[in-house]
Amino acid sequence: CVELDAIRKHYQLGDETVRALDGVDLLIEYGEHVAIIGPSGSGKSTMLQILGCLDTPTSGVYRLDGLDVGKQSESQLAEVRNSKIGFVFQQFHLLPRASAVRNVELPLVYAGLPARDRRERAEAALERVGLADRMGHRPDQLSGGQRQRVAIARALVTDPAMLLADEPTGNLDTKTGAEILDLFDELRGPDRALVMVTHDEVLAQRTQRVIALRDGKLEFDGSPVSH
Amino acid sequence: CVELDAIRKHYQLGDETVRALDGVDLLIEYGEHVAIIGPSGSGKSTMLQILGCLDTPTSGVYRLDGLDVGKQSESQLAEVRNSKIGFVFQQFHLLPRASAVRNVELPLVYAGLPARDRRERAEAALERVGLADRMGHRPDQLSGGQRQRVAIARALVTDPAMLLADEPTGNLDTKTGAEILDLFDELRGPDRALVMVTHDEVLAQRTQRVIALRDGKLEFDGSPVSH
Ligand SMILES: Nc1ncnc2c1ncn2[C@@H]1O[C@H](COP(=O)(O)OP(=O)(O)OP(=O)(O)O)[C@@H](O)[C@H]1O
Ligand SMILES: Nc1ncnc2c1ncn2[C@@H]1O[C@H](COP(=O)(O)OP(=O)(O)OP(=O)(O)O)[C@@H](O)[C@H]1O
Ligand SMILES: [Mg+2]
Ligand SMILES: [Mg+2]
Numbered sequence: 001c002v003e004l005d006a007i008r009k010h011y012q013l014g015d016e017t018v019r020a021l022d023g024v025d026l027l028i029e030y031g032e033h034v035a036i037i038g039p040s041g042s043g044k045s046t047m048l049q050i051l052g053c054l055d056t057p058t059s060g061v062y063r064l065d066g067l068d069v070g071k072q073s074e075s076q077l078a079e080v081r082n083s084k085i086g087f088v089f090q091q092f093h094l095l096p097r098a099s100a101v102r103n104v105e106l107p108l109v110y111a112g113l114p115a116r117d118r119r120e121r122a123e124a125a126l127e128r129v130g131l132a133d134r135m136g137h138r139p140d141q142l143s144g145g146q147r148q149r150v151a152i153a154r155a156l157v158t159d160p161a162m163l164l165a166d167e168p169t170g171n172l173d174t175k176t177g178a179e180i181l182d183l184f185d186e187l188r189g190p191d192r193a194l195v196m197v198t199h200d201e202v203l204a205q206r207t208q209r210v211i212a213l214r215d216g217k218l219e220f221d222g223s224p225v226s227h
Numbered sequence: 228c229v230e231l232d233a234i235r236k237h238y239q240l241g242d243e244t245v246r247a248l249d250g251v252d253l254l255i256e257y258g259e260h261v262a263i264i265g266p267s268g269s270g271k272s273t274m275l276q277i278l279g280c281l282d283t284p285t286s287g288v289y290r291l292d293g294l295d296v297g298k299q300s301e302s303q304l305a306e307v308r309n310s311k312i313g314f315v316f317q318q319f320h321l322l323p324r325a326s327a328v329r330n331v332e333l334p335l336v337y338a339g340l341p342a343r344d345r346r347e348r349a350e351a352a353l354e355r356v357g358l359a360d361r362m363g364h365r366p367d368q369l370s371g372g373q374r375q376r377v378a379i380a381r382a383l384v385t386d387p388a389m390l391l392a393d394e395p396t397g398n399l400d401t402k403t404g405a406e407i408l409d410l411f412d413e414l415r416g417p418d419r420a421l422v423m424v425t426h427d428e429v430l431a432q433r434t435q436r437v438i439a440l441r442d443g444k445l446e447f448d449g450s451p452v453s454h
Contacts, residue, residue, distance in 0.1 A: 041369075090398065143267055144394065173265065176266060
């Protein structure tokens with residue numbers, strides 16, 4: 001499970017202090033599907049990056065499965081990310097010179113899978129997101145929503161214990177977005193967690209728990225029905 | 228006004244032909260606010276890039292204010308883009324090493340405005356999109372929705388005759404997105420046109436005309452009420 005304890009993230013720009021996160025406490029158990037909502041600039045991506053071991057807080061403790069993440073070396077963190085976490089970035093971060101299928105294979109390279117298994121799993125992941133006919137395309141030969149789906153496929157291909165998705169349907173039409181959410185619904189399980197940042201309140205309603213951020217603080221944490 | 232005449236855009240990848248646009252006829256007059264909708268990969272961004280003189284069709288004619296765009300030189304096209312068009316890209320394309328305000332000033336540099344006027348107008352544009360307190364931040368010091376709003380401010384700062392916006396609210400929460408649309412509504416006028424690609428059917432309903440694409444072809448072109 002995942003625990004944020006008094007987490008702060010501050011940036012110093014000249015004599016201005018930007019409080020991206022300003023004292024956040026949060027506990028997420030495996031088996032949960034959680035939506036994080038909030039205005040633009042409220043700290044959602046910052047929180048997700050900390051959960052994904054991609055950024056370190058200014059103060060406070062992040063414990064992942066009992067491990068104090070702040071005390072791990074960079075190589076230990078890389079190991080945690082590759083073995084436990086799948087991350088869909090708000091701006092995708094695909095390798096520009098690699099095809100869709102090679103982009104999706106990348107986490108499996110780290111996992112040490114042989115080439116044939118990697119190719120098979122990457123192709124299956126791309127089929128699941130509706131990109132069977134785009135596997136050889138590079139990112140600049142794809143539409144915005146197709147790139148987003150390659151990023152989703154890459155995050156799913158290792159079947160991670162924790163899937164962190166930053167606005168995963170932001171570039172998708174309603175129908176394609178709904179297919180992605182159906183796909184996420186299949187990821188339920190006692191040893192799987194999904195944390196999804198979304199502006200789409202309809203999406204947030206589909207989860208069992210909604211966390212609302214405002215100005216770097218938690219404003220709400222509970223069931224969507226009571227929101 | 229803007230006229231697409233039998234427009235096709237094909238890509239050749241090996242022995243595969245991708246028909247991004249496959250025979251599109253379209254006429255848009257000044258004074259119109261138009262939404263372009265359609266599934267991911269249906270050709271929306273491709274169409275918008277052609278309208279913005281940023282890409283050339285494989286066949287067919289694009290006439291902008293009577294001018295055959297395909298017959299213009301690159302410098303003539305740059306002149307048309309800078310003097311008549313404001314473009315909000317689906318992936319923003321901000322200068323990574325420049326601050327928000329300098330990014331927004333850039334079109335005014337091309338327009339030959341003196342430094343003080345540029346700064347004043349760029350700051351005003353950033354205030355209009357709610358970023359008064361982020362003017363000195365570089366793109367990597369901004370959230371996804373803040374970058375999107377810098378891209379919007381940059382497109383608006385020259386008060387262009389034709390505003391082309393590719394998913395301008397895709398990274399914005401409902402409230403911030405609505406403020407942007409209110410801002411776009413103020414751009415109405417007999418000599419102003421807005422063409423907005425959006426996945427948000429609520430947004431599409433706010434325009435007077437909806438154009439639906441599917442597989443590179445027009446599927447619908449008319450009033451949203453009858454959709
Ligand atoms: N350089 C290219 N080479 C080959 N195919 C391309 C290239 N650029 C775009 N395409 C294809 O053209 C089609 C249309 O792309 P476009 O970006 O216009 O779609 P879109 O409607 O904007 O989609 P989205 O809603 O996902 O942004 C897509 O199927 C895409 O894969
Ligand atoms: N490197 C940085 N330096 C200074 N301020 C930063 C930096 N990175 C982010 N910020 C600020 O931190 C705040 C939170 O950013 P974050 O990306 O977490 O917001 P968000 O909730 O994901 O927003 P959006 O919905 O627009 O994506 C923003 O106001 C942003 O300007
Ligand atoms: Mg964000
Ligand atoms: Mg697009």
